[in-house]
Structures are given as structure tokens and as C-alpha cells.
Amino acid sequence: MVSAILALCLIGLGQIYSTTSPAGGGASSIFYTQIWAILLGSIALVVALSVDYRSLADKSHFIYIAIVLLLMGVLAFGVIRGGSRRWIDLGPLNLQPSEFAKATLALVLAKFFGESRRGVITRVDFAIAAAIVALPLLLIAQQPDLGTAVTLVPVLFAVAFVAGMPMRIFGILAIVGLLAAPIAWKFALQDYQKERISTFVNPSQDARGAGYQQIQARITVGSGGPFGKGFKGGTQGQLRFLPVAHNDFIFSALAEEHGFVGVVVALGLYLFVILRSLEAAKLAKDRLGAYLVLGVLASFTFQVIYNITMSAGLAPVKGLTLPLMSYGGSSMIATLAGFGLILNVRMRRFTN
Amino acid sequence: MVAPTEDRRRISARVGVLQGGVIVFFAALAICFWVLQVVQTDKFVEMANSNYQRTLALRAPRGVLYDRDGRVLVENRDSFTISIDRESAKDLDRTVGMAAEVLGLDRDQLKQAVDRHIRSEPAYRPIIIVQDASLQQVAHALSRQRELPELLIEEVPTRQYPSEALAAHLFGYVGLASEKQLGDGINQGAIVGQQGIELTYNKVLMGRDGVRRVVVNSLGREIGDPLEEIPPVEGNRLQLTIDYDLQKAVEDSFKVAADTGLTDAGAAVILDPRTGEVLAFTSQPAFDPNAFASGVDRATWSALTGDELRPLNNRALQGRYSPGSTFKMAVGLAALEEGAITPDFTVYCGGGANFYGRYFKCWKRGGHGRVDLNHAIEQSCDVFFYTVANMIGVDKIHKWASLLGLGEKSGIDLPNENVGLVPSTEWKQRVMKEKWYAGETISVGIGQGAVSVTPVSMAVYAATLANGGTRVTPHFLKAVDEGNGWEAIPAPPPHSKVALNAKKLQAIRDGMWGVVNGGGTGGRARLEGYDVAGKTGTAQVISNEGRVAAARSGKDLRDNAWFVFFAPRDNPEIAGVVFLEHGMHGPNAASVTRHILDTFFAKRDKRPVPPPPTAEMMRFDFSDSFPLPPRRPRPSLRQPDRTVAAR
Numbered sequence: 001m002v003s004a005i006l007a008l009c010l011i012g013l014g015q016i017y018s019t020t021s022p023a024g025g026g027a028s029s030i031f032y033t034q035i036w037a038i039l040l041g042s043i044a045l046v047v048a049l050s051v052d053y054r055s056l057a058d059k060s061h062f063i064y065i066a067i068v069l070l071l072m073g074v075l076a077f078g079v080i081r082g083g084s085r086r087w088i089d090l091g092p093l094n095l096q097p098s099e100f101a102k103a104t105l106a107l108v109l110a111k112f113f114g115e116s117r118r119g120v121i122t123r124v125d126f127a128i129a130a131a132i133v134a135l136p137l138l139l140i141a142q143q144p145d146l147g148t149a150v151t152l153v154p155v156l157f158a159v160a161f162v163a164g165m166p167m168r169i170f171g172i173l174a175i176v177g178l179l180a181a182p183i184a185w186k187f188a189l190q191d192y193q194k195e196r197i198s199t200f201v202n203p204s205q206d207a208r209g210a211g212y213q214q215i216q217a218r219i220t221v222g223s224g225g226p227f228g229k230g231f232k233g234g235t236q237g238q239l240r241f242l243p244v245a246h247n248d249f250i251f252s253a254l255a256e257e258h259g260f261v262g263v264v265v266a267l268g269l270y271l272f273v274i275l276r277s278l279e280a281a282k283l284a285k286d287r288l289g290a291y292l293v294l295g296v297l298a299s300f301t302f303q304v305i306y307n308i309t310m311s312a313g314l315a316p317v318k319g320l321t322l323p324l325m326s327y328g329g330s331s332m333i334a335t336l337a338g339f340g341l342i343l344n345v346r347m348r349r350f351t352n
Numbered sequence: 353m354v355a356p357t358e359d360r361r362r363i364s365a366r367v368g369v370l371q372g373g374v375i376v377f378f379a380a381l382a383i384c385f386w387v388l389q390v391v392q393t394d395k396f397v398e399m400a401n402s403n404y405q406r407t408l409a410l411r412a413p414r415g416v417l418y419d420r421d422g423r424v425l426v427e428n429r430d431s432f433t434i435s436i437d438r439e440s441a442k443d444l445d446r447t448v449g450m451a452a453e454v455l456g457l458d459r460d461q462l463k464q465a466v467d468r469h470i471r472s473e474p475a476y477r478p479i480i481i482v483q484d485a486s487l488q489q490v491a492h493a494l495s496r497q498r499e500l501p502e503l504l505i506e507e508v509p510t511r512q513y514p515s516e517a518l519a520a521h522l523f524g525y526v527g528l529a530s531e532k533q534l535g536d537g538i539n540q541g542a543i544v545g546q547q548g549i550e551l552t553y554n555k556v557l558m559g560r561d562g563v564r565r566v567v568v569n570s571l572g573r574e575i576g577d578p579l580e581e582i583p584p585v586e587g588n589r590l591q592l593t594i595d596y597d598l599q600k601a602v603e604d605s606f607k608v609a610a611d612t613g614l615t616d617a618g619a620a621v622i623l624d625p626r627t628g629e630v631l632a633f634t635s636q637p638a639f640d641p642n643a644f645a646s647g648v649d650r651a652t653w654s655a656l657t658g659d660e661l662r663p664l665n666n667r668a669l670q671g672r673y674s675p676g677s678t679f680k681m682a683v684g685l686a687a688l689e690e691g692a693i694t695p696d697f698t699v700y701c702g703g704g705a706n707f708y709g710r711y712f713k714c715w716k717r718g719g720h721g722r723v724d725l726n727h728a729i730e731q732s733c734d735v736f737f738y739t740v741a742n743m744i745g746v747d748k749i750h751k752w753a754s755l756l757g758l759g760e761k762s763g764i765d766l767p768n769e770n771v772g773l774v775p776s777t778e779w780k781q782r783v784m785k786e787k788w789y790a791g792e793t794i795s796v797g798i799g800q801g802a803v804s805v806t807p808v809s810m811a812v813y814a815a816t817l818a819n820g821g822t823r824v825t826p827h828f829l830k831a832v833d834e835g836n837g838w839e840a841i842p843a844p845p846p847h848s849k850v851a852l853n854a855k856k857l858q859a860i861r862d863g864m865w866g867v868v869n870g871g872g873t874g875g876r877a878r879l880e881g882y883d884v885a886g887k888t889g890t891a892q893v894i895s896n897e898g899r900v901a902a903a904r905s906g907k908d909l910r911d912n913a914w915f916v917f918f919a920p921r922d923n924p925e926i927a928g929v930v931f932l933e934h935g936m937h938g939p940n941a942a943s944v945t946r947h948i949l950d951t952f953f954a955k956r957d958k959r960p961v962p963p964p965p966t967a968e969m970m971r972f973d974f975s976d977s978f979p980l981p982p983r984r985p986r987p988s989l990r991q992p993d994r995t996v997a998a999r
Contacts, residue, residue: 162366219403222388222396235404239567239575260389264382271378278371282364290363294370305377312384 001276004269005324005339009038011266012250012325019237019245019253030246030327037329041336048340052348057114057288060107067104070097071139078143086143096330098140098148103338105155106295108132113163114288121165129156147320151299158298159291162281216242218313221255228259246327248319251311270304280346289345296338405579406568409541412559413509415587417523417549419596420830426523431510432485434493434503435478436466441502451503454496455482455489477541478504483647511645517638519599521666522766522828524548525644546644549592549828552765556832559587591831591838593629597961598622601951602632604964605944610636612967614974615934617661619668621811621826622928622948625918627843628815628824630764631926632948635667669769672804673931675758676891677732677938678914679799681817681860684725686752687740688856695859698724701735708791712738729863729887730872734798741797746788749796750776755850757812757823758805763847764826772805799889810916810929817860818918818927821852861885865921876971877917877942879949886917886945888938910934915941919949926952936973943970
């Protein structure tokens with residue numbers, strides 16, 4: 001499993017090299033930054049692996065409070081880039097606390113549901129858990145970074161689902177969600193977010209603007225063909241018709257240069273990592289371990305599926321990166337740390 | 353309390369559900385990618401290619417036109433167009449604003465022009481904002497390339513026509529291919545012939561545009577070397593039958609007519625009667641085809657279309673006028689050939705005669721006395737031709753006039769030729785659903801009534817009389833160079849050939865000789881030693897009765913002036929017609945003709961070409977009971993306004 005994760009990191013690294021390589025050849029600074037992120041992430045993975053997850057879970061409320069404070073700090077002193085305030089400037093590295101919020105929530109929720117004596121989750125339990133999620137979610141949404149905020153929601157539902165929440169509550173929530181959608185459309189969403197969704201429905205209505213990325217993504221993927229255009233051979237990514245090819249659209253760039261074959265390999269690796277991790281949840285010694293795996297995996301899986309769908313131009317464009325492959329230090333470190341936790345649970349399945 | 357085993361079973365089951373869900377999702381994704389990358393890949397490859405490859409057209413220069421002596425008539429010059437590449441312009445409003453400032457254009461006008469293109473053209477096609485840019489504009493645009501990379505500057509060949517609108521209707525002009533003209537090798541954005549020779553021989557002249565395919569990035573900047581470059585192929589060179597000196601002589605003469613205030617309008621067609629080659633061809637007033645070469649601007653266009661003299665009309669082909677006395681040779685020849693008269697036949701003219709209870713006047717008060725055919729032509733005696741026409745009837749006149757080319761299309765190789773009319777009983781029955789009255793034949797005898805002709809058909813008429821019955825087809829094409837040197841183009845076959853009785857024809861010719869060299873009305877076309885034969889015509893544009901009523905309308909009601917001619921009388925080498933719209937008197941047309949003939953024979957005899965005529969030499973006759981209409985100043989033929997071109 002570790003080798004599958006590393007393979008994905010390397011594929012991503014290759015794409016970053018390919019799409020950001022400056023005109024004269026050679027590697028870009030972005031490429032080196034990503035190498036550092038992978039190295040730091042590996043350290044984070046080892047650290048997250050070495051401490052027993054149970055003792056981590058015991059201290060999860062401190063971590064939770066720390067993260068919430070950091071998120072508040074971002075809103076107060078964060079660095080603004082591209083219209084939103086997401087980063088804390090740490091000199092050589094910019095820290096994006098929202099990435100770490102996912103693993104933290106997984107820990108807190110695992111502990112909360114894991115300690116619950118009852119096998120069935122009541123509405124009250126669920127409400128408390130929802131409140132725990134809501135606080136960082138709202139803080140992240142304020143940045144605004146709706147994409148990352150939304151990835152916290154699957155954490156809640158996945159853990160609650162496995163922890164035995166009755167299907168009835170899911171049903172009620174689904175109905176409430178459907179009813180709330182138009183209200184959210186009217187009041188909660190920013191104009192640019194509405195635009196992205198409406199462009200998704202009809203991309204040609206704004207072929208130069210928001211729909212552009214979606215159309216270009218589809219062209220990029222489709223033109224890759226079965227075997228791709230070769231490493232550094234993609235015209236869409238190389239000539240910048242596809243925006244942020246090293247980041248949100250890294251999978252499109254991969255599809256262009258390595259074709260359907262490359263896509264299948266990458267999808268296979270992701271699927272393998274996810275299934276193996278879910279296996280770890282089944283094998284976990286206690287409920288805490290199982291819930292922790294689920295929590296970490298939920299946001300990961302959600303992000304992977306959403307990003308890849310978007311890469312093919314099949315979902316509205318949203319600033320969601322592809323974990324393990326996309327460029328982004330905080331995301332890489334947080335994701336690898338999350339897998340550290342999963343391996344942690346798997347490793348300690350026999351110990352007491 | 354729930355037992356841990358039960359707990360574990362539930363976790364196992366629910367995780368299993370999630371595992372299944374994830375597998376389904378991934379399988380669905382794999383299918384999506386399979387559809388995009390394997391099933392539909394061709395479509396997307398094409399879209400990706402059109403993203404990064406830009407195809408630039410390299411406009412082919414059109415074929416150069418030469419005169420019969422090998423002198424260049426129409427050529428190409430390099431000009432610059434400046435256009436906006438819409439796809440790489442991020443903010444079109446800003447681009448338009450900056451471009452207007454850099455190029456010194458009116459911002460609002462430019463905006464409107466650009467908006468028109470946006471609506472009607474695909475986005476990949478750059479919008480041309482300046483055709484034929486000045487060097488200063490090019491320099492300014494180049495100096496701002498960094499800020500305005502979407503401003504494209506291209507060098508394109510542009511048609512260059514002779515100055516002073518020489519032979520404008522003959523050359524025609526070029527313009528952007530319209531929707532209807534597309535196809536058959538003509539692509540959108542191509543420049544094609546829209547009138548004249550440019551239209552008739554467009555295919556030969558057009559050449560083949562080249563192509564340059566380049567790689568561009570998402571900002572539209574070219575990267576690296578072109579992927580492919582096909583150089584343009586210049587159009588074929590054409591040699592025309594036109595004689596530049598003669599053409600110049602024709603237009604110089606018309607210029608005097610215009611400058612003296614006689615008339616601005618008219619036409620002339622000069623042929624070689626042996627072959628039908630057109631030696632000179634004009635329609636007045638003319639327009640400057642250069643104004644169209646780089647896209648005509650609105651002001652010029654509305655000035656041309658709003659002008660009441662209609663300079664865009666090709667009078668030589670499209671104008672239909674009553675031929676007046678010039679028609680008399682056709683009537684005389686018909687009577688001779690039908691055996692109704694002999695050259696010795698005489699008629700007494702007492703200043704008029706009665707036919708079918710109506711009195712028809714001769715133009716000469718007091719009459720000509722007893723006249724034979726020769727003198728009837730020379731003196732243009734109306735009574736003689738009333739009588740002869742009455743003898744043979746309208747259908748015989750129709751038959752012979754048609755054989756001489758009147759009331760027929762000449763078949764000249766220019767677009768939009770109109771056909772005149774020589775009436776017949778069949779025509780009247782068919783069109784008016786009425787019987788022909790014998791009384792109507794009388795005025796047909798002197799070329800009035802329903803008779804109408806185009807100047808070009810009159811030239812054919814003159815040529816047919818000159819060559820003894822061969823109705824030649826006037827044409828402009830002498831030779832073509834398709835890249836392997838000049839190749840002569842054979843003359844198109846004549847429409848008809850009728851063996852005219854030489855003796856009878858000679859009577860007509862003698863009459864025409866007398867018109868010029870005897871005491872006739874065409875004396876002003878006389879050229880010592882060259883035996884010019886001709887016939888004047890003064891055709892009313894309105895009946896005597898109508899004149900009084902219409903006089904106050906301010907319309908120009910002066911008579912039209914004709915002169916048909918050939919020379920020398922025996923073995924003619926030149927034949928043609930000069931027509932002056934509202935030229936008042938036929939002799940005025942003869943005046944204009946003299947310089948043309950003088951130039952022709954000077955060249956033939958290797959003498960220096962005579963200098964342009966003066967008003968004194970023309971001795972125009974302005975005498976008329978009819979007042980001249982108030983003269984309106986005519987807009988001068990100005991050079992095209994080279995600032996805002998986009999039409």
C-alpha cells in the first residue's frame with residue numbers, strides 16, 4: 001500500500017515536472033517544492049504511524065482546538081491569493097491549515113463515536129458530531145474555500161454511517177438537503193460559485209470564461225486518446241490552454257500525455273489504496289480504529305472522485321486538488337499524515 | 353450494551369457497502385474516460401489541434417493585366433492590414449480603445465465596425481480594422497506590440513488600378529467574397545472580382561492563397577517555427593486587347609466634354625472590326641476601382657450609389673438609348689438587301705411627308721429636295737427613310753438590324769450586359785398583345801419609337817458594316833500566361849455572318865463617307881487621308897409634346913448624341929461608337945471621336961501620339977432652344993479614405 005501511495009506521488013511529480021517545466025527545459029521551482037513536500041509528508045507519515053492512534057485520539061480535542069485557532073488565525077492574518085485567504089505565511093513554506101482539519105476531524109469524530117457506549121447512534125449524537133464538523137467548516141467557508149469545506153462533510157457521514165447511524169436519519173437528511181438547496185442557491189452561494197454551477201449545466205454559454213476550463217478539460221482528456229501524446233508532448237497542458245495543469249487539472253494533463261492507459265493505471269492505484277484502507281477498517285481492533293480509518297479515507301475518497309470527474313469535464317469546476325498528485329505542500333503533508341494514521345490502525349490491529 | 357462481535361459485524365457490513373460503492377464509482381469513471389479517450393478521441397484531437405494550431409492565409413496576388421502592347425494596366429502593390437485577433441484579446445473593449453488610440457481612429461466608429469464583425473463572423477477569424485494602413489499606423493502598431501499582442505499586422509497584396517479611374521468599368525473591382533460566391537475554391541475571406549474583367553476572369557486571375565500553420569500558446573503568441581508553409585501562387589497574367597493610348601485618348605476626349613459642361617455621361621466602345629477585339633472601352637462618369645481594392649468605406653460607397661448620374665452603371669453595356677439617325681444605315685441596308693430599292697432609288701423631300709394620315713417632319717425645314725440613298729445618309733434625310741421604312745415594313749428592318757447586331761446582346765466578356773430592342777410585329781404581339789400598326793414603322797425608320805440600343809451593340813453594328821457582314825463578338829482577352837509564357841487566346845466565333853452584296857454595301861459606306869468628308873453632319877470627325885466613314889445621331893429623350901410639360905422638372909432633357917464610325921472606308925481597321933448622354937447634337941459626338949481616330953492612326957503609322965485635345969479643338973455646339981439644366985457640381989474622384997476601412 002505504501003508503494004502504491006508513493007507511485008501516485010511520483011506520477012504526480014512527473015506531471016508537475018512536465019507541465020511546469022520552463023521553456024528552456026529543466027525543472028521548475030514548483031517541482032522542487034513538491035519534492036520537499038513529499039519528503040516532509042513521508043516524515044509526517046512516519047510520525048503519525050509511530051504514535052499509537054489511541055493516545056492520539058485521547059488528545060484529539062487539543063488538536064481540534066489548535067486547528068480551530070489556526071483557522072481563525074488564517075482569517076485574521078492569512079495571505080490572500082486568488083481572492084481568498086487560505087494560507088499562513090511561514091517564511092519558506094505557506095501553511096494551509098484547512099488541509100489538516102480533515103485528519104483532525106477524523107480523529108475527533110472517531111473518538112466521539114468510538115467512545116459512545118451504545119451501538120446505535122441517536123439523533124443527539126449526530127447533532128453533536130455535526131456541530132463539531134460545522135465549526136471548522138464554517139471557518140473554512142469564510143476564507144472562502146468552499147471546496148475544502150465541503151470535503152469535511154463526507155467525514156461526518158462516513159463515520160456516522162459505519163458507526164451505525166440508522167438509515168432513517170440519512171433519509172431525513174437527504175430530504176432536508178434537497179429542500180434546502182434552492183435556499184442555499186439564493187442566499188449562501190457567492191456569485192462566482194453560482195456561475196460555475198450554471199456554466200457546468202451549459203458550458204458553451206460562456207466559452208471564454210468559466211465554461212472555458214470545463215471545455216478545455218474535456219478536450220485535453222479526449223485528445224489524449226488511448227495511449228497519450230507522450231511525456232511533455234501534451235499541447236493542451238504545455239501551451240496553457242488547460243489552466244492550472246499542475247494543480248486542479250493534473251489528472252487531465254496525465255490523461256492527455258499518457259492516454260487511457262495512464263488513466264487506468266492511476267485509477268487502479270487509487271482504487272487499490274482506498275480498498276486496502278477500507279480493509280484496514282474492517283480489520284481494526286476497535287471501533288475507534290475503524291472510525292478513524294473511515295474518517296481519514298472519506299475526505300480523501302470524496303476528493304479523488306470529485307477531482308477526477310472534474311478533470312474529465314464532467315463536474316463543475318471547483319478548486320479541489322487531487323490528493324497525492326496535485327501540487328500543494330500542505331495537502332501532500334496532511335494526506336500522507338492521514339495515511340500514516342490509517343497504517344497506524346492497520347499495524348496495531350493485533351496489539352493491545 | 354451491544355456485544356463487540358455484533359459491533360464488528362455491522363462495521364464489516366457497512367464498510368463492505370462503502371467498498372462496493374467506491375468500486376462502482378471508479379468503474380463509472382473508467383468508462384467515462386474510455387468514452388472520451390477512445391470512442392470520441394478523434395473529435396477532441398481535432399479540437400485540441402485547432403486550439404494550438406493557427407492557420408494564417410497568405411493572400412495570393414491577382415494576375416497582372418497588360419494592354420495589347422504589353423503595358424501594365426492593373427498590378428498589385430503591397431499594403432498592410434491591421435486586424436484584431438479576437439481569440440487572444442482578453443478584453444475586446446480595452447483592445448478597441450487602445451487600438452483606436454494607437455492607430456488614430458475614431459473609437460466609436462471602430463467599436464461599431466468591430467461589433468458588426470463579431471455578430472457575423474466566426475471568432476477565429478481576425479477582424480480587420482485598417483485596410484491599407486499608412487506606414488505611420490504600422491509603425492505605431494509595431495511599437496505597441498508588447499501591450500497589444502492581439503493586434504496583427506499583415507502584409508497583403510492589394511490591387512492597384514490606373515489613376516483617374518481609367519477604364520474603371522472595364523476592369524471592374526475586387527472585394528470580399530460574399531456568402532453566395534463561396535465554394536469552388538473560394539474560401540471565406542477571399543478577395544474576388546466583383547465587376548468587370550475582374551469578375552469575368554476571376555478564376556484565372558485569382559491565383560491560389562498560401563497557408564502558414566503555426567503553433568500558438570493560449571495567449572495566441574506564435575511559438576517556434578511554422579508547422580507548414582505553402583507559399584501563395586500568383587494569379588495568371590492576362591493580356592487584354594485594350595490599347596492604353598487609345599483608351600487614354602477616349603477618356604481625354606470625354607474629359608473635355610465634361611470640362612466644357614457639355615455632359616458628364618456617356619460611353620464609347622472601339623473595336624477592331626476584323627476580329628472584334630475591343631481597343632478601348634469607357635463608360636462615364638466612372639469611379640475609382642482603387643477605392644474598392646482595400647474595402648470601400650461607407651462615405652465613398654454612399655457617394656457612389658447616391659450620385660444621380662449613377663457612376664457604377666456601365667452605360668456601354670447597360671444603357672439603352674434610342675439610336676436616332678445612326679439607325680438609318682440598317683434601314684437602308686434592309687431595303688437594298690430585300691430588293692425594295694436600288695442605290696439609285698430617289699425620294700423627294702419637301703421638309704416632311706404624310707403617312708397614314710399623319711404628317712412626319714424632316715429635321716431640315718424646307719427639305720432636301722430629291723435625294724438618293726447616298727445623299728440621304730450624308731444629309732440624314734428623314735423623309736427618305738420614312739418612305740423606305742414604309743416600303744419594307746418593320747419585320748424586314750428587324751431582320752437586318754438584328755443581323756447587324758442591333759437589339760441583340762453583343763456577347764462581350766463583361767457581366768450584366770443588357771439587350772436593346774428593335775421592334776417587330778411578333779414582338780408587339782407577344783409583349784403588348786397588340787397588332788403592329790403600319791404607321792408605327794415610320795418613326796422606326798429614323799431610329800425613334802420603340803427602338804433602343806446599347807452602345808456596345810452600336811459598336812458591333814459599326815464593325816459589321818465595316819467588315820461586310822460578320823457580326824463579330826467583342827472581347828477583351830488576347831493572351832494568357834499560365835506560367836509557361838504567353839499563349840494567344842483565339843477570338844470567340846462571330847455570332848453571324850451574312851454575305852452582304854458588295855455594291856449595295858458600298859452605297860451605304862459611301863453615304864457614311866460623305867457624312868464625314870462630304871457636306872454631312874460628321875465633318876468634325878474628318879481626318880485628312882484616312883477616309884473616315886461615320887454617321888451622327890441626335891436622339892430625342894422625350895417627345896416634342898412632352899418637352900414643354902417636363903421642362904420645369906429640372907431634368908436634363910437635352911438630346912443624346914451619337915457617332916458611329918469606321919475607318920478607313922475601304923478595308924477598315926477601326927470601328928466603334930461614341931455616345932454622349934445629353935450631348936445635344938450628333939456632331940458633338942463626332943468631335944469627340946476625332947481625337948480617338950487621330951490617336952489610332954498616329955500609332956498605326958508610328959507617329960507620336962497627339963496631345964490631349966482642348967475645348968477649342970472640340971468646337972462643341974451648345975445651340976439649342978432647350979435650356980440647360982442647372983449644373984450640379986460633381987464629386988471629384990478622390991483617393992479612398994484610408995482610415996476606417998471595415999465596411
